[in-house]
Amino acid sequence: MKTAITEMFGIEHPIIQGGMHYVGFAEMAAAVSNAGGLGIITGLTQKTPELLANEIARCRDMTDKPFGVNLTFLPTVNAPDYPGYVRAIIEGGVKAVETAGNNPAQVLPFFKEAGVKVIHKCTSVRHALKAQSIGCDSVSVDGFECGGHPGEDDIPNFILLPRAADELEIPFVSSGGMADGRSLMASLAMGADGMNMGTRFIATKEAPVHENVKAAIVAASELDTRLVMRPLRNTERVMTNDAVERLLEKEKALGDDLKFEDIIEEVAGVYPRIMMEGEMDAGAWSCGMVAGLINDIPTCKELIDGIMAEAEEIRQRMNRVSA
Numbered sequence: 587m588k589t590a591i592t593e594m595f596g597i598e599h600p601i602i603q604g605g606m607h608y609v610g611f612a613e614m615a616a617a618v619s620n621a622g623g624l625g626i627i628t629g630l631t632q633k634t635p636e637l638l639a640n641e642i643a644r645c646r647d648m649t650d651k652p653f654g655v656n657l658t659f660l661p662t663v664n665a666p667d668y669p670g671y672v673r674a675i676i677e678g679g680v681k682a683v684e685t686a687g688n689n690p691a692q693v694l695p696f697f698k699e700a701g702v703k704v705i706h707k708c709t710s711v712r713h714a715l716k717a718q719s720i721g722c723d724s725v726s727v728d729g730f731e732c733g734g735h736p737g738e739d740d741i742p743n744f745i746l747l748p749r750a751a752d753e754l755e756i757p758f759v760s761s762g763g764m765a766d767g768r769s770l771m772a773s774l775a776m777g778a779d780g781m782n783m784g785t786r787f788i789a790t791k792e793a794p795v796h797e798n799v800k801a802a803i804v805a806a807s808e809l810d811t812r813l814v815m816r817p818l819r820n821t822e823r824v825m826t827n828d829a830v831e832r833l834l835e836k837e838k839a840l841g842d843d844l845k846f847e848d849i850i851e852e853v854a855g856v857y858p859r860i861m862m863e864g865e866m867d868a869g870a871w872s873c874g875m876v877a878g879l880i881n882d883i884p885t886c887k888e889l890i891d892g893i894m895a896e897a898e899e900i901r902q903r904m905n906r907v908s909a
């Protein structure tokens with residue numbers, strides 16, 4: 587399938603694996619890229635720019651296909667060494683960057699000069715238009731369903747994607763709730779040029795996370811996610827567990843007085859324990875409602891080939907129906 591997104595990133599299928607903290611290691615990105623999608627290494631999971639450079643080199647050893655790096659701009663006081671990460675990406679010869687979080691204007695000139703294509707992840711049409719106006723090459727439009735940070739507008743993809751299509755001139759992919767060939771064809775129908783998936787890619791053979799994480803996603807239904815940190819205007823969709831229910835109790839009890847320090851135990855530094863050690867109740871971890879559509883643990887190639895085959899079946903069915 588050829589779209590503006592496959593052309594922009596030099597990939598076979600219009601499917602991107604979104605950056606995921608403690609999931610987007612070289613093994614994950616290489617598996618997705620080898621299957622014809624765009625794999626993404628999560629920049630900030632690597633503690634320093636040197637470690638990111640090393641991760642990029644490891645990924646290059648595992649694939650000769652294009653892959654990207656996610657650079658998330660966090661609302662934090664102690665900012666990571668972003669210039670160092672940008673250098674590691676450019677010097678590592680990476681040609682695709684997924685930015686997320688705050689406005690990436692500061693880093694765009696460096697990427698532009700190095701010929702790196704930037705796809706910015708946005709949760710609203712207004713942020714997507716902003717990304718377009720500052721020169722991003724494309725955007726990933728992340729609906730309310732998504733795992734991770736859906737923003738504060740709560741607009742699901744059936745509204746958000748056509749709205750984005752009506753307003754944007756640059757190509758975009760859908761993100762949030764995407765799992766299969768139906769998701770891909772629906773995304774294309776609503777004006778996107780491809781789709782981004784997070785949660786779906788965690789439940790694959792190659793995802794370098796503990797088997798407990800994959801099992802939890804397969805076992806979960808669409809009812810098993812919760813929104814946390816809304817009082818801090820840093821809403822995150824996570825899989826429910828004991829820690830999350832405790833966190834929500836605190837939010838209820840403290841109301842507007844809630845501070846980050848009150849919930850630090852449930853959210854800070856928990857990813858390595860969950861993703862690497864499989865301690866599923868250690869804290870809050872991002873997971874999309876799409877868990878309800880995930881019932882197996884295929885290889886990335888089986889997953890992507892299956893999506894493309896299903897998309898083709900749908901195309902033929904549509905042709906028959908509309909004939």
Ligand SMILES: Cc1cc2nc3c(=O)[nH]c(=O)nc-3n(C[C@H](O)[C@H](O)[C@H](O)COP(=O)(O)O)c2cc1C
Pocket residue numbers: 603604605606607609628656658685686687707728731732733734735761762763764782783784785786871872873874875876
């Ligand atoms: C476990 C997990 C960790 C994530 N970490 C990040 C991250 O560090 N930076 C980022 O931009 N997005 C992150 N995301 C969001 C994904 O890149 C993607 O936008 C989202 O998962 C799409 O929704 P879906 O899970 O319904 O496919 C994360 C998602 C998950 C599930």
